[in-house]
Every structure is written in structure tokens, then in C-alpha cells.
Amino acid sequence: MVRKEQLRPGGRSARVQASVHQAVRALLARHDRAEITFPMIATEAGVTPSTLYRRWGELSELLADVAVERLRPDTPPTDTGTLRGDLEAWAEQIADEYASTPGQAMLRDVLAANASGEQAFQCCVYLREALDTLTLRAQLRGEFSPGTESLIDGVMAPIIYRILFLGARPDEAHVKALVSKALHGLA
Amino acid sequence: MVRKEQLRPGGRSARVQASVHQAVRALLARHDRAEITFPMIATEAGVTPSTLYRRWGELSELLADVAVERLRPDTPPTDTGTLRGDLEAWAEQIADEYASTPGQAMLRDVLAANASGEQAFQCCVYLREALDTLTLRAQLRGEFSPGTESLIDGVMAPIIYRILFLGARPDEAHVKALVSKALHGLA
Numbered sequence: 001m002v003r004k005e006q007l008r009p010g011g012r013s014a015r016v017q018a019s020v021h022q023a024v025r026a027l028l029a030r031h032d033r034a035e036i037t038f039p040m041i042a043t044e045a046g047v048t049p050s051t052l053y054r055r056w057g058e059l060s061e062l063l064a065d066v067a068v069e070r071l072r073p074d075t076p077p078t079d080t081g082t083l084r085g086d087l088e089a090w091a092e093q094i095a096d097e098y099a100s101t102p103g104q105a106m107l108r109d110v111l112a113a114n115a116s117g118e119q120a121f122q123c124c125v126y127l128r129e130a131l132d133t134l135t136l137r138a139q140l141r142g143e144f145s146p147g148t149e150s151l152i153d154g155v156m157a158p159i160i161y162r163i164l165f166l167g168a169r170p171d172e173a174h175v176k177a178l179v180s181k182a183l184h185g186l187a
Numbered sequence: 188m189v190r191k192e193q194l195r196p197g198g199r200s201a202r203v204q205a206s207v208h209q210a211v212r213a214l215l216a217r218h219d220r221a222e223i224t225f226p227m228i229a230t231e232a233g234v235t236p237s238t239l240y241r242r243w244g245e246l247s248e249l250l251a252d253v254a255v256e257r258l259r260p261d262t263p264p265t266d267t268g269t270l271r272g273d274l275e276a277w278a279e280q281i282a283d284e285y286a287s288t289p290g291q292a293m294l295r296d297v298l299a300a301n302a303s304g305e306q307a308f309q310c311c312v313y314l315r316e317a318l319d320t321l322t323l324r325a326q327l328r329g330e331f332s333p334g335t336e337s338l339i340d341g342v343m344a345p346i347i348y349r350i351l352f353l354g355a356r357p358d359e360a361h362v363k364a365l366v367s368k369a370l371h372g373l374a
Contacts, residue, residue, distance in 0.1 A: 112295065
């Protein structure tokens with residue numbers, strides 16, 4: 001997987017990126033996703049199409065970049081006082097966001113056949129960072145946590161699998177059962 | 188989700204479909220996926236492009252149909268004599284197939300942003316049918332099985348999540364641990 005150059009915040013390249021991302025979000029709000037093209041985005045962003053081709057190569061790569069940026073969490077997961085409560089609240093929030101119509105479109109853009117795979121990886125990094133936060137909180141409270149990888153497998157993977165392949169999130173009882181099973185025997 | 192007409196095997200429509208699917212598989216073997224177009228497929232299959240537009244609407248829909256057909260299992264899961272053995276063998280096989288380069292491309296085609304979602308649903312049906320078979324075998328042997336939905340959540344979802352988002356399958360020890368956890372406490 002080729003990592004893109006890190007952008008200097010405020011630099012020219014970062015300003016172009018911000019303007020292009022904003023143009024894509026604006027176009028997605030007004031048009032069907034399949035209608036959007038590099039020339040339309042270039043006009044909306046006030047850059048040349050060749051800037052887009054040079055930087056992103058393919059439309060799917062740019063759409064995946066915009067999607068993963070929108071999937072970045074705005075706030076840390078709520079602190080409810082227990083690991084079980086934190087996990088339930090956070091899993092419910094992710095399930096709601098990812099199962100929404102825009103959420104499903106973003107997930108599919110992130111996983112698009114022609115994208116580099118780097119956005120899908122980044123999407124998983126966001127989930128891991130949140131689970132690391134919950135694990136650290138649990139340790140500070142003296143609670144035992146099964147750890148981030150077990151929680152990815154036991155809670156996040158089933159929720160996201162069901163959204164992707166069945167188009168629907170597991171209900172609240174199902175999410176609670178996943179959390180219980182992931183914490184099972186770890187009192 | 189709109190279900191497509193059921194095809195009468197051997198009917199004209201089924202013959203067109205078979206010929207188009209074969210043309211797509213042949214083109215995928217010779218060309219980069221991003222280069223393939225409806226006119227190329229029409230030439231290869233000996234049909235008019237309008238046949239393709241009428242039936243599939245968008246290229247992503249046709250590619251998703253071909254991909255899900257290739258993900259259909261050829262054989263029932265191996266009978267090893269125990270549910271644990273059957274699950275380990277079958278999960279290893281799915282992990283190998285889906286994590287291969289063509290397997291990952293098929294999964295991404297099935298989940299493509301512009302596809303109907305019906306192929307992703309069908310892909311999950313294949314996994315469920317195999318797990319139903321394993322559960323039935325376990326019952327006939329007098330073994331207890333946690334059931335298909337628990338096995339989807341506990342074994343298949345984590346494997347597929349890791350392939351999709353991290354581009355790599357869990358290793359054999361990880362697969363064994365997922366199976367153990369899914370069967371845990373169900374002696």
C-alpha cells in the first residue's frame with residue numbers, strides 16, 4: 001500500500017485538497033453519485049481537471065478519500081462509567097451512522113473496487129483508536145478489557161458485516177448481545 | 188431491493204446471461220478491471236450494447252453479478268466428523284478464497300457503490316447455506332451448535348471484515364481462536 005505524502009496544514013496542497021473535498025461534498029448533496037465527474041468537480045472547486053487526475057488518478061480514489069474523511073469521528077466515545085456501557089453506546093452510534101443511507105454510501109466508496117485500499121485501512125484505524133480509548137478508560141477504572149482486537153472481531157465486525165452485506169444494522173438487543181459475548185467471562 | 192426475474196434455465200435470456208458472464212470473465216483475465224466497458228463486453232459476447240444497458244443498466248451491476256456467481260461455492264463444506272473441525276476447515280477455505288487477489292476484487296465488485304445490494308445479499312446467502320449444512324450435520328451427530336447467525340457474527344464477519352478493511356486474512360491461529368470462541372461453553 002502506497003502512503004500519500006503527508007500534507008503540511010495550511011500549505012497550498014492542503015488548501016487544494018480542502019477545496020476539492022468541499023466541492024465533492026457539495027456535488028454529492030445535489031447530484032446522484034453516478035453523475036459526478038472530474039470536470040464537474042474541477043469547475044466546482046475552481047481547479048483544473050488535470051490537478052484532479054494528477055493527484056487522485058481515478059474518481060473512485062477521490063470519492064474514497066472524501067468518504068473516509070466523513071467517517072472520521074467528531075468526538076471521543078461517550079464515557080458512561082463502565083466498559084459495557086461505553087461499548088454499547090459507541091457501538092450503537094457507529095451502527096446508526098454506518099447504516100444510514102449516506103453512511104452506507106460512504107462505506108461503499110471507501111471499499112470501492114478501484115480505490116487503493118488505504119481508505120479502508122484508515123477507516124479501521126478510526127475504530128481501533130476509539131476502542132483503544134475505551135480499553136484505556138477501563139484499565140484506569142480497574143476494569144478488565146478483552147482488548148481492541150477482540151472487540152473489533154466480536155462487536156464491530158458483525159455490525160459492519162451486516163450493514164454491508166444485508167443493508168441493515170443489527171437491532172439494539174443484538175448489539176447488546178454482541179457486547180455481552182465479547183465481555184463474557186472477563187468480570 | 189428489487190429481485191430480478193428468475194431465469195428459465197436454457198431459455199434465451201439465460202443463454203444471453205451465460206454468454207455475457209463468460210465474456211466478462213474472459214475480459215477480466217486479459218484486461219485491467221478499470222479498462223472494461225459495455226461495448227467491449229458486447230463485442231466479446233456477440234450481443235448489442237443495448238442488450239447490456241437494458242438488462243444491467245450500469246457496468247457495476249453486471250460486474251457484481253459476475254462476481255457473486257464466482258463466489259458461489261462449488262462443493263459443500265468438507266465433513267471432518269466434528270462441528271469444530273468442519274468450521275475450522277470451511278472458515279480456512281473461505282478466508283483463502285476471499286483474501287486472494289481475485290477474491291478481494293470479487294468482494295469489492297459485489298459491494299460496489301452503484302450495485303443494487305442484491306449481490307451482497309446473495310453472497311451472505313451462500314455463507315448461511317453452508318453454515319446451515321454444518322449445523323444440521325452437528326445436530327445429526329448429537330453435537331450442539333450455536334446456530335448460523337452466531338457463527339456468521341463470531342467467525343465469518345471478523346474474517347471478512349479483516350479482508351475488506353485490512354486487505355489480509357486472519358492467520359490460522361486467529362481463525363481457530365474465532366471458532367473456539369464461537370463454540371465456547373457449548374459442549
